[in-house]
Amino acid sequence: MYDDIVAVTENRPLAGGHFLLSVRAPRQAQATRPGQFAMLRVLGRSDILLRRPMSIYDVTAASSQRPKGRRPKQTETVQFLYKIVGRGTRLMSELKRGDQLGLLGPLGHGFFAEDYLPQAQEAEEALHVAGGIGIAALLLAARQLAQAGFRQRLFFGGRTKDDLVGADKFKPLVRQTVLATEDSSVGHHGFVTRPLEAFLARHRNKKYLLMACGPWAMLQATVAAARQYGHPCLVSLENRMGCGLGVCLGCCIRVDGEGHSAYQRVCTEGPAFWADKIVWETESLVKT
């Protein structure tokens, strides 16, 4: 984990109030593992204090403008996919190339930390389930699984077709992409968990690993489907965070445990959890 002031290399507007933010952060880029996040801070504002937690969407090599043969390309850019949801993300959307930003990361327990791996390896195929901007948490995991030879599918849902940004990078990694929108603007009509349930029902004798990130209700439905058909399921959770360092205890969520162990920190024990660990009956965490 590093705490640096980094420079924005690009802040590209996408459909539906989404942005793809790239920052030059070699230390963070090289340390990042799938499922981790970073805390971003807009500098120079005394009214907006706290950093914003964001999934690390992608890490890439430096731009190809570097003269060929100079030295091998190193991973040095960290990308974030975000949507304007409040004051913090609105400010972030105004960042321009060359602007500075506070970046703390990579943070958290990713998808494939040691204890997560064995169960993942038993699966024949990985199913990614993403709701809107939740897709940002899954790309690095999909790439790692693809490199390990896993077959994968993506189930991707949103309110409307403008919510389905970021699917293109999955194309080379997955054998199928299933889209769903609540307004039928693209793909299946309704929640993405409906085609997911139908898929699981059709392929009862296969062993899948589900990996999901999205709104609480989508996660609840995904986890219920995974349970029904007996597949292990990893989820990446979000919550408001004060520090990202594990000290403010603001991001704690209810987990299976008694007394003091009834809550765990999304920033430290998570954001990737086995679905069985979470108490899903509790109300939704937060919208933003």
Next chain:
Amino acid sequence: MARAKDKVRRGVSGNPKGAKSRKRIAVEARGLSRGKDRAASPYSEEFVPEIDTTIAGVHFQNPVLTASGTFGYGQEFAHLIDLDQLGGIVVKGISAEPMAGNPSPRIYETEAGMLNAIGLQNVGAKRFLEEKLPFLRTLRARCIVNVFGYSTEDYVRCIEILNEGDGIHAYELNISCPNTRAGGMIYGNDPKLTEEVVGAAKSAARFPVIVKLSPNVTDITVTARAAEAAGADALSLVNTLVGMAIDIETRTPRISNVTGGLSGPAIKPVALRMVYQTARAVKVPVIGLGGIATPEDALEYLIAGAQAVQVGTANFYAPGTSLRIIQGIRDYCRRQRLHLADLVGSLRVPEKLAPKAKMSEA
């Protein structure tokens, strides 16, 4: 100041076991060399300000501490900043038994501040001693353990467990908890309850007791005096101001507990006023906190009468804040040719506008 220095030389540094003798020698050595500077005229070119301070018999190398609940148990920040440079670390509130805390959402950011209702989640006194204290013991920063309970017996039981701890320099008593037996009455809002719990804690405690006051009262000098009368060695203030925020779309509270404690720069003017009033109302040292994010903020508190300050919410978003403040205080003192002791309580205010002087001096 001279008295404080003598205490250091005699070894009354708040470390009961003398476990840090090597470090103390280093402190003494620096003290002596600085003593030379002090002997020289404060107008000489090489003026080096003394910014160490002694509170409740505990010597701090500088007046900047990290506030309870914002700095974990110290270790979480070890790879981000040099902890040895801090004056002290006040660890997350500890209760006799571990506590789970409140449901999510627990925090919400407001204009220049944040609301929190964590619910005092902590590992409990025993695990603190086993898992957290050994690391804190290795630091030069003084270790202050924030203690809370829901009854006077809870506080005493927690202190009795913590008394076994080696490397604790003082307790900070969080009296902003509701006393469940007194019908949920907040200890810190009632001078009688304050006296009761401070008196009991003081009798039980092996280390000095700093009482952390709640700002959610009409007149903070009333509880401040009550805590002092019951034997508090020092006071720290303020804890968070109770506030709330509402999501107008769903018409629900922004945090699960409905109300929460407001912290951050938004509360600084209120907290500063309370520190000013309290410093004039009691004889014991006052530690000021509330929205400190810059050296200038800290200096305001010191001038208002705080002998030390705590940095809280700023740790969340700028972990280097405390170190920048220490440097800023040093630079200011050098520029102003003042030692910390000369600065504390040096507010220039017309006599007729000043609140009543310390009762004890009247």
